[in-house]
Amino acid sequence: MSFQKLDDLGHKLEALEHALAILGADEATHMAVGGGEKRAEAMSSLAGMLHRQATAPEIGDWIAAAEAEPLNDEQQAAVRELRRQYTNLTCLPAEFVERQTVARMRSEQLWRSLRARNDWAGFLPALEGVVALVREEAALRAEALGLAPYDALMEQYDPGNRAADITPVFAELKAFLKDFLPRALAMQEARLAKHPLKPLSGSYAVEKQRELGLAMMAAVGFDLTHGSLSVSHHPFCGGVPTDVRITTRYKTSDFLSALMGVLHETGHALYEQNLPKGWSHWPLGKARGMAVHESQSLFVEKQIGRNPAFWRWALPVVEKHLGEAWSLDDILPHVHHVERGLIRVDADEVTYPLHVILRYELEQELVAGRLEVADLPEAWDAKMRDYLGLSTIDNPADGPMQDVHWPGAAFGYFPSYTLGAMMAAQQWAALTREHPSADADLAKGDFSAVNEWRRARIWSQGSRWSTPDLLERATGEKLNAVYFTEHLRKRYGG
């Protein structure tokens, strides 16, 4: 039976994925510095084995044969996702992948040195090369998937995402934010005039912050028998569903940054820990995609972790671990601080979507060939001034060179960040319709009903549905900007 062959293959691929996931987490947390070269060699060799085994020509035949076999619903879903993965993995010719890998690695390396020197002119030819290959990739993927080129790129990160659906929702959000941001900033100023910001200053020992993080993780639902918390340069969530490795980094002068990082990564971890175990060796058993994953981390970080109700419960926990007693009025201005800035990764809930929409718009233009890389600084600056009132024209390092996504050829990835934030707000709204006591639960540190809803609607579904379908099944409607704008209005506007 061909399905059985695919099932056996799944177990083999899972072992290689397990090794890569743990080696990757270990590299960032426990590896000796001198171990890097051999680690890179080993991981690249294992990744090659995984790719070769996952793309072997006979798998296409097995999938076709399995599609004709009498299978139950679950098995049919497994085969559907296998086909999807197989098509996405095999639709680029090997010679193209090699050319692209070389161009991407060269561009990433160049970017590291040239960003530091703010050298756009030096970087331009490399990025032009990357964008030319992205256009080629989009065409190849579009051909194989029967999708528009930009949709074909997004399809890798969140199946079912289509620009035709996203653009109007983003347009609505953008219109709202351009109007809302100045008002939110004015409100913040007025509030701070009445009640000046109290610095959360002190010296917070790493070990105490770590204990606080672990206590919060456990309270929010992280299963410490199937995961752990370490330190790394950039916080991440890695490992495997049975052993999820999350990390944060500590500043002794500031406990909030590590803690919010822990909450964000705990959101990712809860998704991984609660995926359906019986499907773990199939693509079906994996998290749905990047936007859905981000919706889970942002759910914990923003919907829960920046919710005033949460802080009613959390403040005494913080006090117990750090020995400092703050009031809600002390902590919330820090947790809800809004500020216009140039850098996406440093942005707050209100300004972040404007950074993302800017990218979404520009990268569609780049992929379509309506914008050339050489014209990017001006195009970027124009939107930046329009959306955030800031100019980057003399500062490409903090403009189009600010992060590694484009140098690394990851086009079609950006919208997922804001889709995740919107989906988290929509999920919270749906959840509170069913559980009006959700805020009261948070204020008691009781996350059981909230997590039960998420387990049933999101986590247990693995990759059974496309991203838009998963959202619609979970919340009863398609992506709707109103939930996110209402969330922002309530938190920052009133």
Added chain:
Amino acid sequence: MSFQKLDDLGHKLEALEHALAILGADEATHMAVGGGEKRAEAMSSLAGMLHRQATAPEIGDWIAAAEAEPLNDEQQAAVRELRRQYTNLTCLPAEFVERQTVARMRSEQLWRSLRARNDWAGFLPALEGVVALVREEAALRAEALGLAPYDALMEQYDPGNRAADITPVFAELKAFLKDFLPRALAMQEARLAKHPLKPLSGSYAVEKQRELGLAMMAAVGFDLTHGSLSVSHHPFCGGVPTDVRITTRYKTSDFLSALMGVLHETGHALYEQNLPKGWSHWPLGKARGMAVHESQSLFVEKQIGRNPAFWRWALPVVEKHLGEAWSLDDILPHVHHVERGLIRVDADEVTYPLHVILRYELEQELVAGRLEVADLPEAWDAKMRDYLGLSTIDNPADGPMQDVHWPGAAFGYFPSYTLGAMMAAQQWAALTREHPSADADLAKGDFSAVNEWRRARIWSQGSRWSTPDLLERATGEKLNAVYFTEHLRKRYGG
């Protein structure tokens, strides 16, 4: 060129070995408890891939073809070791390996529960099954290797070890020890009567012990940019040569046990870290075998770490980290304590070889069929009374059931422990002939000349020579009991 194919294969196998080594170390140090089942599944799947790739039938042809190719010395050595590994990996039929794996796993599981209940009768049938299969294995290996059955078993652990060479050396050592042990104990008693044992009592914080361990590791030559120290239930040395993971365990009431564990594992680690890097993807680049490896750990633990000269330097280091000032007369009676005991792993330098020789003698009888498993308790007890003056007849849990080697079918492994101790003494003697100032070096904490000698003679040689040849090339003579007996006489007899 067939050699090139073997070289490429080596890189692939190295990647899988790397993954298995890091996953294994991670399992014992950082894995979440609930991650065990999936980890076992992944590792067994990866080990299967490694075995299949390392034993593919075409490799035999490549090796034969490479043997006829014009190769330089190094490449010829690489092919020799490849042939040796290939023969050892392929000489057992798959159906036999499966039968043996089942019997061994069942026996190990039974042993865990029945040892706790001291239930020899219950365990007997399982061990009989294991021994029957070991006899079969020895015959199969003997046939493939053209060796005597017991030699064929030892060949897996230390190529070149032959009972005909070892037995007379062990006989000489045994005769010495049976006479020496009572005298050493009497001397110890007399010494303690004059200078009563001062307990090294105190409370030593784990973090301070860890810092002490790291300082000692670094001083002795461990490269902390290519390795690390963690905690695990049983100390071990794992990982890969570019990232050696050693562990220890801490008791706050006793700093010596963790520290001596660190020194022992550092000995293993120095060997791994200093293997020839250019050969790392060939069997040629691996450590020679179990006895040689043990000679390196025991060199650091016994020749260096229990040497009074070493403690002249080490005591101030200990004082600096733990804040306690002991004199040499306080510490040496602990470091040199001798005691008759039932358990091999708890034994000291003087009594340990008697435990090993007992096993060496009994397991040869078992493999040859001259001793049946049912008669083992009596045979064991007779030797135990003869060599150590202790009886185990009513206590099989501390007799033939005391460790997992026999339940796990690891026959031919025991002699390596004492060969390692003898080889370490012989190496120390050869080294001090060339560097008469070695003791003075240790007393200054200067390990450079000692390590330079070991790097040139042992570490850099990888698997180029058989175990006896490596020893002879390094020390100028074959295994000679005199160096170890002289070492014991000097340390415990005078």
